[in-house]
Amino acid sequence: MRKKLFIPxxxxxxxxxxxxxxxxxxxxxxxxxxxxAPAIAPVIAQSPAPTSSPVPSAxxxxxxxxxxxxxxxxxxxTGGTIAGxxxxxxxTVGYQAAKLPVETLISAVPELKNIANITGEQVLQIxxxxxxxxxxxxxxxxxxxxxxxxxxxxxxxxxxxxxxxxTAYFLNLVTKSEKPVVVVGSMRPATALSADGxxxxxxxxxxxxxxxxxxxxxxVSLNDQISAAREVTKSNTTSLxxxxxxxxxxxxxxxxxxxxxxxxxxxxxxxxxxxxVSALTTLPQVDIVYGYxxxxxxxxxxxxxxxxxxxxxxxxxxxxxxxxxEPDVIAASKKGIPIVRSxxxxxxxxxxxxxxxxxxxxxxxxxxLSPQKAxxxxxxxxxxxxxxxxxxxxxxxx
Numbered sequence: 001m002r003k004k005l006f007i008p009x010x011x012x013x014x015x016x017x018x019x020x021x022x023x024x025x026x027x028x029x030x031x032x033x034x035x036x037a038p039a040i041a042p043v044i045a046q047s048p049a050p051t052s053s054p055v056p057s058a059x060x061x062x063x064x065x066x067x068x069x070x071x072x073x074x075x076x077x078t079g080g081t082i083a084g085x086x087x088x089x090x091x092t093v094g095y096q097a098a099k100l101p102v103e104t105l106i107s108a109v110p111e112l113k114n115i116a117n118i119t120g121e122q123v124l125q126i127x128x129x130x131x132x133x134x135x136x137x138x139x140x141x142x143x144x145x146x147x148x149x150x151x152x153x154x155x156x157x158x159x160x161x162x163x164x165x166x167t168a169y170f171l172n173l174v175t176k177s178e179k180p181v182v183v184v185g186s187m188r189p190a191t192a193l194s195a196d197g198x199x200x201x202x203x204x205x206x207x208x209x210x211x212x213x214x215x216x217x218x219x220v221s222l223n224d225q226i227s228a229a230r231e232v233t234k235s236n237t238t239s240l241x242x243x244x245x246x247x248x249x250x251x252x253x254x255x256x257x258x259x260x261x262x263x264x265x266x267x268x269x270x271x272x273x274x275x276x277v278s279a280l281t282t283l284p285q286v287d288i289v290y291g292y293x294x295x296x297x298x299x300x301x302x303x304x305x306x307x308x309x310x311x312x313x314x315x316x317x318x319x320x321x322x323x324x325x326e327p328d329v330i331a332a333s334k335k336g337i338p339i340v341r342s343x344x345x346x347x348x349x350x351x352x353x354x355x356x357x358x359x360x361x362x363x364x365x366x367x368x369l370s371p372q373k374a375x376x377x378x379x380x381x382x383x384x385x386x387x388x389x390x391x392x393x394x395x396x397x398x
Contacts, residue, residue, distance in 0.1 A: 066117040071153035071209030073116040074146050075201075077102035078124040078139065078167075080160025082197040084189035093238065095189040097127040097160055105158060108190065109198045115257050116153075116209045128160025128167075128185075133283050133379075136167060140174045140277050147177035154180035154208030158201065161185040161234055161242065164220065168229035169373045172218040173380055173398060174277045175270045180213035183220050183229070187240050196223065196240055203254040210259050216251070217269035226252040228265040230398075233346070233370055246347035247368050268397055275380045284309040284382040286375045291315040291344060297328040309386075310338040310378045314371035319343050319350040333362045338382070338391055342366035342374045352392075362388045367395050 066072075077083065079098030083105060086095035102120035112118050123142055124135055143155055159167055168183040175181055184204035186197035204221045207213050218229040220243055227245050236242040252261040287303040291314055303311060311332065315321055319341035321329055333339045341363055343350050350365040352358050358365060366374040374395070381394045 070115065070117050072151050073118050073154050073156060073205050073208045074152055075102060075106060075118055075120040075156045075158065075205070076123045076139065076142060076146070077105060077120060077158045078128070078135075078160075079126045080128050080158060080164075080185050081189055082158050082160075082184070082186040082201070083125070085191045086189045089191060089193045092188050092192050095191070097189070098125045100190055101125075102158075105190075105197075105201060109202050111202060112205055115202075116205050118205060123157075126160070128163040131160075131163045131167065134281070136170050137277055137280055137283070139167065140171055143171060143181060144174075144176050144278065147175070147179050147181075152179065154182070154210075154213070156201070156204045156208045157181070157183045159183050159185050161187060161222075163372075165229070165233050165243075165370075166372050166376060168218050168220050168232070170376050170380075172229040172269045173273050173377065174275050175218060176276075178215045178271055180208045180210065180216070181218045182208045182213075183218065185222060187222070187238060187242060199224075202257065203259075206254055206257045207259045212261060213259060216261070217265050219251070221254065224254050225250050226254060226259060226261070230265065230267055230269070230369075230373070235346075273398055274384060277380075280383065283379040286310040286312060286379045286382070288312045288314055288371050288375055290371075291320070291322065291325075293322075295322055295325055297325050300325060300328050300332075304332055304337065308337070309382055310340070312340045312342055312366070312371050312374045312378060314342050314344045315350075315355075316344060318348075318355045319365065320355040329363075330361050333388075336386060338364060338378060338386060338388060340364045340366050340374050340378055340391075340395070342369060342371045344371065346370070364388055364392045364395060369395065 081097050083100040084095045084097040085099045102122045106112060106118060106120050123139055139157065146152055146155055164183055164185050171181055182204040184200050186195065186200050188195045190197055200222050203224060207219055207221055207226060220227045220229055220232045222243050223240050225243065227243060227250050231245040231248045232243050234242050235244040251263060252259055285308050287308045289300045289303060289311055313319065313321060313329065329339055341350050341356060349368045352365045356363055369377065377394060377398060381391045385391065
């Protein structure tokens with residue numbers, strides 16, 4: 001009898017419990033969309049809108065905040081491998097240079113905001129083998145305009161490595177400010193495994209914002225190393241450690257976002273040079289003629305015929321000129337075309353009156369400048385004078 005009474009009672013209790021719980025569940029189900037809506041909203045916002053539907057208005061991105069305690073660094077982008085992309089993550093050759101805009105370069109290194117207030121500007125977008133005199137002047141003018149702003153602490157220039165050392169040395173001669181200028185690139189595109197561009201850029205910004213870098217001229221920085229623009233050269237086609245200063249060594253290193261300097265560049269630079277490019281639209285044509293065994297004068301004559309106002313001879317050894325070429329070189333010098341003897345060796349000084357009768361023939365020696373850098377100095381020198389003695393003094397000074 002008790003079992004018969006227990007079962008109906010149990011059913012009654014269960015029925016009453018269900019009636020009490022159902023309204024609570026219904027209430028929770030109605031409030032659920034309010035809870036999960038914020039998590040879904042970003043996904044919807046990122047999905048492409050149908051072409052037939054109006055695109056919903058996007059929420060404005062927050063304006064980047066600046067810190068009064070951080071330096072203000074301006075990034076001028078010109079293209080190069082550091083802005084390059086490859087077909088795969090293992091594509092480290094055969095990639096496309098100069099594809100990513102300056103905004104992408106900055107956003108790829110969010111840690112930059114910890115060491116500087118950084119803004120970016122796309123000045124050029126080229127592979128650096130395509131750099132021209134006009135491009136050099138455009139970069140130089142913009143650098144001087146930016147550095148003239150009192151609030152700017154320094155400038156970083158992203159650049160392809162093929163002619164990076166040339167642009168850096170050119171800026172070392174024409175920048176009219178003691179504020180730091182750092183030219184930086186990478187040997188691997190941004191899409192590669194172990195891409196070196198992001199850390200190189202971080203280090204360059206650290207240098208440009210450092211008070212210790214003021215007054216030391218233009219820098220080149222890759223692979224945690226700091227080099228003087230006058231002294232450094234690309235020495236390997238693909239190695240990350242390609243930029244070397246064979247004669248003088250590095251100026252210092254960057255570690256954990258801080259530059260450490262061990263010496264100063266001695267040759268005059270930036271504000272201590274007489275070269276002014278603000279009103280220039282071009283520069284005198286200067287060509288490089290390469291020295292080698294059994295070289296004929298055809299290339300030298302072609303450069304003169306093409307209108308060269310000066311010639312840099314990349315001679316063998318100590319800038320030696322072969323007997324086959326020497327009569328044409330002397331004749332050009334006597335006609336008032338400056339001839340600079342440099343060396344293809346890659347290091348060491350070209351000694352005046354060592355291998356050639358420089359005083360007698362009116363030649364100029366490049367000291368320890370590479371042929372490509374000697375060309376830049378001669379072009380700028382010719383905007384002031386064509387006197388061989390005055391030009392020679394420039395090569396010993398800058």
